[in-house]
Structure formats: C-alpha cells, structure tokens
Amino acid sequence: MRVLVVEDDPDLNQQLCEALEEAGYVVDKAFDGEEGHFLGDTEPYDAVVLDIGLPIKDGISILEDWRREGRAMPVLLLTARDRWSDKVQGIDAGADDYVAKPFHMEEVLARLRALVRRAAGHASNAIEIGPLRLDIGASKVTLDGSSIKLTSHEYRLLSYMMHHNGKVISRTELTEHLYDQDFDRDSNTIEVFVGRLRKKLPDGLIETVRGLGYKLSAE
Secondary structure, X not given: OEEEEEOOOHHHHHHHHHHHHHOOOEEEEEOOHHHHHHHHHHOOOOEEEEEOOOOOOOHHHHHHHHHHOOOOOOEEXXXXXXXXXXXXXXXXXXXXXXXXXXXXXXXXXXXXXXHHHHHOOXXXXXXXXXXXXEEOOOOEEEEOOEEOOOOHHHHHHHHHHHHOOOOOEOXXXXXXXXXXXXOOOOOHHHHXXXXXHHHHXXXXXXXXXXXXXXXXXXO
C-alpha cells in the first residue's frame, strides 16, 4: 500500500515514514501544504497522514480541496490535543479519522490499517480468499494455516491484490501503488513478482486477464 505523509516537522516526518516503511508501506513525503496538496492531487495513494498546521497551506484547506476535486483516499488527520475544534473541523472537511499529538506510533499504524481495509470494503483485520489468509495487523500471509515466506515486494503485491480480491487490476495500477514517486517504474517488474507468487500459491489463484491485468480469486 502506498501512503503520503504531509508533516512539516522534519523529525516527526522521518519517524512516521520509518515506522510506515517498517510496517510494509511504500511512503512519499511532503513538508509543506503546497507540495502535499500537489502530490495528493496527482498520485494514487491508498491513504494520507495529514498534519493540520502546515506552512504555505494548512491541512484543512488541503483536505477540503481534495474532497471538492473528488479525491476519495482515506485521510488520517494529525491534530493538537487541546484543539477539539480542529478535530471537528477536520471531520467536517472530509477526514476519515484523527490522532492527537503527541501520539504513540502504534496508534497511527492501527488507525491507518483500519482506514485502508475499510476503504477496500473489509471490516475484519483478516482477509481470507479460499485457503489464503492475510493478517493485516501482523503483516503475515498463511496458506492452509501455514506461513508463506514472502519478500517485501511479494508481500506488498499480494496484500494489495487481496485487499482488492475479485477485481481486475492493471499492471499500471499495481506499479503506481507499490512504488514511491522516485522509483523508476517498469511494469515488467510486476510480471516477475506475479510469476514468483504463482510458484508459492495454488494454481489458478492469480488469473491473467488478457490485455487488462491480473485478478486474485478463489473461484
């Protein structure tokens, strides 16, 4: 999953990015409202962590613009603990959830996991497709109850496909959601990782839809 972090404090921005990357996310970052708004408006993020108090353009204005422009990705707002009005304003502007500063990083990760899975239509923290089970909180995939050894790229690819099971996903979409903005994107790498996954999964679980992409389904 690909996440945007918009936070002007360099140390906190770095801490958030490191925690998210360690949890398996691909992360882009911005340090001011102008850059954050641009990235959120032009890149396909699965979620955004957005601070309210940003230079150049504040988080509430960014959020209002995104929603007005039809950008529907889940947004986790970072607010000041003693400013309840910011929380109300943020929710009214289109935020999906908020965390008050100072916060525990585990809370941010838990809330982000919930936003991503709900956006994909999953109520539970576990996604099951036939014999395949994804434990989102533990970043673990099992097949018939046994763990599957996956590289970080294989896990990201399979996790994205399991979040969107039954949907035909193009190579372009997979590339956009699995790599950050600075990566030299080549859709051929997706074919390589799909091939590796097929060797670890039951036959037919990942279907190639000619001319369109791939579909993960137990049917």
